[in-house]
Amino acid sequence: MGKKRIYELSKEIRVSTKKIIDTAKNKGIDVTNHMSTLTDSDEKTLRNILGKKSNHHSNNSKKPSDGHHNNKPMNSNNGKQQFNNNHKNTSQGKNTSKSNLNNNFKKGKKNKKKFNKRNNRHNRFAGMYTKNQRIRQNHKQNKAPERKERPLPKTFVYTTGMNAQEIGKALHREPAEIVKKLFMLGVMVNQNVSLDKDTIELLAADYGIQAEEKEVVNVSDLDKFFEEEENNTDHLEDRAPVVTIMGHVDHGKTTLLDYLRNSHITAGEAGGITQAIGAYQLKQNDKSITFLDTPGHAAFTAMRARGADITDITILVVAADDGVMPQTIEAIDHAKAAKTPIIVAINKIDKPGANPNHVIEQLTGYGLIPEDWGGETIFVEISAKMGTNVDELLNMILLQSDVMELKANPDQNAAGSVIEARLDRGRGPVATLLVQQGTMHVGDPIVVGDTFGRVRTMMNEKGQNLNDATPSTPIEVTGLNDVPEAGDRFIVFDDEKTARSAGEERAKEAQMEERKKNNSVTLDNLFESIKEGEKKEVNVIIKADVQGSVEALASSLQKIDVEGVKVNIVHSSVGAINESDVALAEASDAIILGFNVRATSQAKEQAETDKVDIRLHQVIYDAIDEVESAMKGMLAPKYKEVITGEIEVRQLYKASKVGTIAGGMVTSGYVNRDSKIRLIRDNVVIYNGELNSLKRFKDDAKEVKQGFECGLTIENYNDIKEGDVVESYKMEQIPVK
Numbered sequence: 001m002g003k004k005r006i007y008e009l010s011k012e013i014r015v016s017t018k019k020i021i022d023t024a025k026n027k028g029i030d031v032t033n034h035m036s037t038l039t040d041s042d043e044k045t046l047r048n049i050l051g052k053k054s055n056h057h058s059n060n061s062k063k064p065s066d067g068h069h070n071n072k073p074m075n076s077n078n079g080k081q082q083f084n085n086n087h088k089n090t091s092q093g094k095n096t097s098k099s100n101l102n103n104n105f106k107k108g109k110k111n112k113k114k115f116n117k118r119n120n121r122h123n124r125f126a127g128m129y130t131k132n133q134r135i136r137q138n139h140k141q142n143k144a145p146e147r148k149e150r151p152l153p154k155t156f157v158y159t160t161g162m163n164a165q166e167i168g169k170a171l172h173r174e175p176a177e178i179v180k181k182l183f184m185l186g187v188m189v190n191q192n193v194s195l196d197k198d199t200i201e202l203l204a205a206d207y208g209i210q211a212e213e214k215e216v217v218n219v220s221d222l223d224k225f226f227e228e229e230e231n232n233t234d235h236l237e238d239r240a241p242v243v244t245i246m247g248h249v250d251h252g253k254t255t256l257l258d259y260l261r262n263s264h265i266t267a268g269e270a271g272g273i274t275q276a277i278g279a280y281q282l283k284q285n286d287k288s289i290t291f292l293d294t295p296g297h298a299a300f301t302a303m304r305a306r307g308a309d310i311t312d313i314t315i316l317v318v319a320a321d322d323g324v325m326p327q328t329i330e331a332i333d334h335a336k337a338a339k340t341p342i343i344v345a346i347n348k349i350d351k352p353g354a355n356p357n358h359v360i361e362q363l364t365g366y367g368l369i370p371e372d373w374g375g376e377t378i379f380v381e382i383s384a385k386m387g388t389n390v391d392e393l394l395n396m397i398l399l400q401s402d403v404m405e406l407k408a409n410p411d412q413n414a415a416g417s418v419i420e421a422r423l424d425r426g427r428g429p430v431a432t433l434l435v436q437q438g439t440m441h442v443g444d445p446i447v448v449g450d451t452f453g454r455v456r457t458m459m460n461e462k463g464q465n466l467n468d469a470t471p472s473t474p475i476e477v478t479g480l481n482d483v484p485e486a487g488d489r490f491i492v493f494d495d496e497k498t499a500r501s502a503g504e505e506r507a508k509e510a511q512m513e514e515r516k517k518n519n520s521v522t523l524d525n526l527f528e529s530i531k532e533g534e535k536k537e538v539n540v541i542i543k544a545d546v547q548g549s550v551e552a553l554a555s556s557l558q559k560i561d562v563e564g565v566k567v568n569i570v571h572s573s574v575g576a577i578n579e580s581d582v583a584l585a586e587a588s589d590a591i592i593l594g595f596n597v598r599a600t601s602q603a604k605e606q607a608e609t610d611k612v613d614i615r616l617h618q619v620i621y622d623a624i625d626e627v628e629s630a631m632k633g634m635l636a637p638k639y640k641e642v643i644t645g646e647i648e649v650r651q652l653y654k655a656s657k658v659g660t661i662a663g664g665m666v667t668s669g670y671v672n673r674d675s676k677i678r679l680i681r682d683n684v685v686i687y688n689g690e691l692n693s694l695k696r697f698k699d700d701a702k703e704v705k706q707g708f709e710c711g712l713t714i715e716n717y718n719d720i721k722e723g724d725v726v727e728s729y730k731m732e733q734i735p736v737k
């Protein structure tokens with residue numbers, strides 16, 4: 001071999017493959033893509049032209065489309081890249097193609113045999129086929145082809161319904177050749193006839209190449225792409241852990257973040273840290289750690305609710321002089337729900353009242369047991385203010401991350417999540433993103449949530465411009481058409497057109513979704529979900545006035561015995577239902593049960609928008625009964641009767657066809673045509689039923705208000721008397737409190 005391929009040269013001289021290809025073409029060197037090989041002299045020529053400016057193009061040196069050359073063969077997991085790069089990938093190295101071809105030919109023959117056995121009818125053609133193949137083989141082996149035939153792709157990624165013309169294009173063959181081949185195989189078609197799966201596979205087998213049906217990709221399905229990128233196990237490299245700091249108010253989260261920021265991040269050229277971008281990366285022992293500056297548990301969980309599980313490790317800050325507090329527990333529950341390991345930072349150990357042991361004891365009650373005590377949780381005693389043991393904490397984070405073997409593939413399209421986003425007057429939409437997979441480049445076409453664009457600028461936390469950002473790097477980007485939301489996912493696409501259509505499609509879908517957003521779990525639809533097999537666990541958050549009630553409620557709920565379904569308490573604590581509870585409920589599809597507590601107005605508002613079901617009770621039994629009934633599907637909607645008006649009957653007319661018509665006056669409220677009615681005589685209900693007709697003079701009326709006369713008949717009832725009172729009422733569903 002010895003011949004260099006373009007991507008290899010690209011790596012060596014750090015010039016993008018695109019640039020090399022363009023330059024080569026300019027120089028008349030025959031290359032097609034990054035897999036093309038170069039002769040020694042061509043290589044030299046290119047090196048001379050490009051080699052010296054080694055860093056010049058690092059900003060676009062690795063377009064993702066070039067990126068997977070060395071690690072990702074074409075496969076169906078690779079939908080997106082495949083989508084746009086099929087033909088780029090198709091031609092493998094030229095000089096090896098000959099032997100491939102021979103191998104392929106042999107394979108082809110084998111397949112061919114199989115086919116013949118299956119299908120004797122085509123034996124005649126099979127004979128011709130072999131001859132034809134032989135000619136082709138001879139042709140290949142004996143003399144160099146005059147017209148260079150581009151090699152066949154190793155794998156032919158097809159869609160059912162392709163015609164000979166399209167197949168020809170994909171295989172670098174003349175459509176006529178495809179038609180001819182098909183003919184040899186007993187399929188007589190012209191170039192434009194759509195072919196079925198079997199025929200296409202047969203044809204591929206005949207060429208001796210593998211056929212693989214392309215998944216039809218819905219470009220707007222970001223989650224799918226994201227998962228594909230996430231699950232890509234090729235070419236994995238270590239990545240920095242992504243850490244979130246949580247804890248009770250005033251226990252020192254901000255102090256710790258600030259200390260880390262100031263002590264471990266060297267100021268940028270612009271002079272200090274110019275940008276607070278909601279996340280930063282720092283170095284400890286030459287390894288990076290990414291800290292998310294999330295403002296609170298609710299934000300953390302809101303991101304999870306949107307599908308962004310971006311935190312690898314949670315640092316739980318507990319003040320040594322204050323101990324475990326409500327938000328400490330809340331943080332534990334949030335971290336557990338997110339399944340991230342917790343490292344406990346017992347803070348403020350410099351304070352006179354500090355009692356770290358007490359904190360440890362308290363935390364054991366929540367399953368956080370230090371290694372010394374036979375548990376698995378790492379505890380570090382720090383002073384965020386003084387910086388005591390902060391390095392130790394960082395080392396523990398690195399240790400934990402080593403155990404977790406956090407990896408990502410930098411050589412693919414970037415994918416990740418939005419940490420925060422805003423509209424900047426001067427710069428337009430600005431988003432802080434966390435790259436979770438692949439490498440992001442300036443200029444990449446990108447879809448972020450329901451927005452799209454091209455990465456115009458990319459900046460790190462120091463305000464320095466970046467050209468590339470590898471996994472676990474937080475960056476601030478501009479260039480989007482709109483402001484995405486925190487927790488949205490982003491995906492880099494191979495081309496802007498696809499990105500745009502995906503973005504637009506997603507925006508449309510989001511609108512539709514918004515309109516019909518009503519799919520959260522509520523007690524009312526719980527049974528339906530259980531029935532449909534969607535639910536095996538009912539997630540519940542309990543808030544109550546005193547700890548005793550919390551526990552009573554929790555244990556009773558867990559005892560509810562409905563076949564195949566169990567109650568899972570996601571979080572329980574004392575106090576009003578707050579936004580954090582709602583966020584957690586949304587993220588974990590939970591119902592909030594409040595006992596002798598209220599929801600704060602923000603929580604109510606948020607629950608309304610997020611469609612989180614909050615149920616308030618004063619009697620524990622009612623709360624349990626309600627959940628149990630819902631699980632058993634017996635939660636009938638509750639109605640109450642609302643009296644709308646009264647009519648005094650003043651005259652009667654007998655009509656042979658319609659029965660007794662009562663003329664009267666609406667003395668209070670109103671009466672509706674479809675009201676239910678009660679006929680009252682001397683304060684006694686004589687009859688309960690419905691109206692048959694309601695008229696104003698001769699005309700049918702929908703509604704008659706107080707002070708107006710009307711005529712009416714009662715369905716199936718004629719025994720009306722003057723002086724009777726017709727009370728109209730309706731049944732109203734009791735709104736959920």
Ligand SMILES: Nc1nc2c(ncn2[C@@H]2O[C@H](COP(=O)(O)OP(=O)(O)OP(=O)(O)O)[C@@H](O)[C@H]2O)c(=O)[nH]1
Pocket residue numbers: 247248249250251252253254255256347348349350351382383384385386
């Ligand atoms: N003595 C001492 N004081 C500390 C330490 N860490 C934080 N503090 C002080 O504790 C107070 C609260 O610290 P913050 O960092 O604001 O706490 P926080 O957890 O971010 O609080 P919220 O943002 O309100 O949730 C501040 O006055 C800090 O100076 C410490 O290690 N030792």
